[in-house]
Amino acid sequence: MRVMVLVKATENSERGEMPSAELLAAMGAFNAELAAAGVMTDGGGLRPSSEGRRIAFDGAGRQVSDGPFAPASELVAGYWIWTVRDMEEAGAWARRCPNPMPGPSVLELRPLYEETDFG
Structure with missing residues (x-):
């Protein structure tokens, strides 16, 4: 299975440190x-x-917003795509990761949909 590992942003990463x-x-x-x-x-x-931009969709309408976006804790500062047997293996690798930020930080692990998930 493929897993996306999201490194959550912090105030430091949002300042570009x-x-x-x-x-x-x-x-x-x-x-x-x-x-x-x-x-x-x-x-x-x-x-x-x-340095980013968001495009909000509502039916045929589009609204463009330039960053910065808040709160920092809801943003992503980095990512990996891993191929693992299961979420347990992904968690084992994630626990071995160096703390990706100075101070408290969070990794979020999310399985990716595969073609077979759609029948």
Whole structure:
């Protein structure tokens, strides 16, 4: 199964503060482990929402809003796509992840729909 691992944003990430050299090294080592195990398919960090844009749909109508968006805790700062046996394996990998932010942070794991889910 494929799982999207969302790194939730923080006030620091929304200010565009870059991770320390130590955190970058730890995350690089973790990503290398994921890749060597055949788990990591893709991953990346997102720039702050102040550089983003939202398109809201209502029927045929479209409304464009420029960032920043709030609250930071509801935003995504980065992601991985992992291929794992099940959510238990995804959780085991996530528990091994270095803390992705200075201070408290959250990873959210969400299974992706597969073609077979649609019949």
